[in-house]
Amino acid sequence: MRPTGKLHLGHLVGALSNWVPLQETYDCLYFVADWHALTSEYADTSGMTAHALDNIADWLAAGVDPERSTIFVQSLVPEHAELFLLFSMVVPIPWLERVPSYKEQQEQLVEKDLSTLGFLGYPLLQTADVTMYDARFVPVGEDQVAHLELAREVVRRFNNFYGETFVEPAPLLTKVSRLPGLDNRKMSKSYGNTINLTDDAGTVAKKVRQMYTDPRRIRADIPGTVEGNPVFMYHDAFNTDTAEVEDLKARYRAGAVGDVEVKTKLARAMNAALEPMRERRHAVMAKPDRIREIAIDGSRKARVIARATMERVRDAVKLRY
Ligand code: AMP
Numbered sequence: 297m298r299p300t301g302k303l304h305l306g307h308l309v310g311a312l313s314n315w316v317p318l319q320e321t322y323d324c325l326y327f328v329a330d331w332h333a334l335t336s337e338y339a340d341t342s343g344m345t346a347h348a349l350d351n352i353a354d355w356l357a358a359g360v361d362p363e364r365s366t367i368f369v370q371s372l373v374p375e376h377a378e379l380f381l382l383f384s385m386v387v388p389i390p391w392l393e394r395v396p397s398y399k400e401q402q403e404q405l406v407e408k409d410l411s412t413l414g415f416l417g418y419p420l421l422q423t424a425d426v427t428m429y430d431a432r433f434v435p436v437g438e439d440q441v442a443h444l445e446l447a448r449e450v451v452r453r454f455n456n457f458y459g460e461t462f463v464e465p466a467p468l469l470t471k472v473s474r475l476p477g478l479d480n481r482k483m484s485k486s487y488g489n490t491i492n493l494t495d496d497a498g499t500v501a502k503k504v505r506q507m508y509t510d511p512r513r514i515r516a517d518i519p520g521t522v523e524g525n526p527v528f529m530y531h532d533a534f535n536t537d538t539a540e541v542e543d544l545k546a547r548y549r550a551g552a553v554g555d556v557e558v559k560t561k562l563a564r565a566m567n568a569a570l571e572p573m574r575e576r577r578h579a580v581m582a583k584p585d586r587i588r589e590i591a592i593d594g595s596r597k598a599r600v601i602a603r604a605t606m607e608r609v610r611d612a613v614k615l616r617y
Contacts, residue, residue: 298333299347303354304490306475306483309533310437314470316359318435324365325429325598326355328591331370331377332422335415336401336408349587354493357577362590370425372595375602379424382613384417386457387450392416396442405486423447427462428605429598434465438473439482458612472533476526480508491566493573500570501563504530509555516554527558535565 297307318324328348334341352367360367370376392398393416402410422443426434434444448464455461474482477489484490491503509527510520522528522545531541540561547553580587610616 297351298329299344299351300333300337301343301347301485302490302492302494303351304483304485304492306437306477306490307354308358308493309472309475310439310470311435312355312358312360314435314468315355315365318433318468319361319364322433325431326360326365326367327425327598328352328369329422329425332418335412335418336405336410338412338414339408349584349591352587352591353577353580354573356580356587356590357493357573362594366597367590367594368598369591369595372592373428373599373602375599375606376421376424376428378606379428379609380417380421382609383420383423383450383454386453387420389416391446391449392419395419395446397439419443419446420450423450426465427451428602430463430605431465432463433468435468435470437475438469441467441469458614461609461612472529475533476508476529478503478507480526493570494577496574497567497571500566501560504559504563504566507559509558513551513555517551519551520548522548527555527562530562530566531558534569535562536569537565 297303297311303312315324315326328351330344330348333344333347337344348369355367356362398416398418401415419442422440423446426444426447434440436444444465444467448466451462451464477483477487478491479487479489481487481489491500495503504527507527507530510525512518513520525548528541528545528548531544535541544553544558544561548558
């Protein structure tokens with residue numbers, strides 16, 4: 297995750313909610329992608345390290361366990377930059393130019409000059425981040441699927457030149473892999489449509505009341521559409537009372553329920569789901585030095601793996617002196 301601000305529900309539903317159970321089955325590495333944040337935030341880096349520690353606090357509050365998983369900071373493992381450089385030698389620029397997010401983000405973030413080499417190279421740096429640890433699966437949101445497609449192509453090309461060096465990574469998606477924001481566009485800080493993990497219960501309820509629903513339903517007795525309706529995507533993601541959700545959906549389709557009831561029940565379910573995290577976060581934030589220590593220790597562990605990988609890579613490329 298890029299330390300560009302507070303984590304929001306998109307991060308939780310699209311990625312973090314997968315991170316926690318994966319610890320049962322896999323050796324997991326989770327990192328703060330601060331160089332990735334620089335690709336768009338290079339003009340003002342003042343909040344970066346604070347955001348990084350704040351984001352790690354949310355991971356810990358969600359249940360990421362530093363005893364079981366490696367939590368690290370990208371820039372503390374500079375081998376990522378070396379691997380990125382080697383990849384940049386073999387990957388044609390048009391491969392990067394045709395990644396959909398490249399043009400989309402440039403169009404959407406017009407106030408930022410994203411015509412930089414770093415921004416174009418973003419998915420290649422991501423390829424280095426993942427292949428460095430021989431990661432088979434990458435638990436990300438849907439917006440990252442195209443990047444991993446590129447990563448697989450890069451691995452094939454690299455292996456083709458230098459012999460079998462890396463494994464091809466695949467995305468691991470959650471049930472709701474693209475969470476819409478309050479306005480039905482993808483939830484994202486740059487759209488100002490987020491509900492943050494640190495929002496209190498009152499703020500969550502207020503934001504839910506502002507949420508976009510089926511625009512054709514101007515009265516409660518008009519039948520509405522459930523599919524693709526963000527309010528019901530949220531119910532699916534947060535409301536554990538499936539009987540209540542099915543009842544609301546049926547009555548919504550029949551024009552027999554008001555938006556107020558649907559949203560009140562949603563806010564209640566969301567707050568119930570978020571409350572344990574809020575409490576744990578409170579405890580985590582009471583020991584800020586511990587968060588920093590986790591990041592530094594984890595980065596040291598990650599670096600041991602990264603150094604070994606780069607030995608193998610230098611051999612493969614025949615850069616041995
Ligand atoms: P980023 O802020 O780009 O570093 O995103 C960190 C992770 O959260 C990535 O795996 C994203 O795919 C995921 N993510 C961010 N926003 C959303 C969203 N609205 N829905 C689903 N996943 C998301």
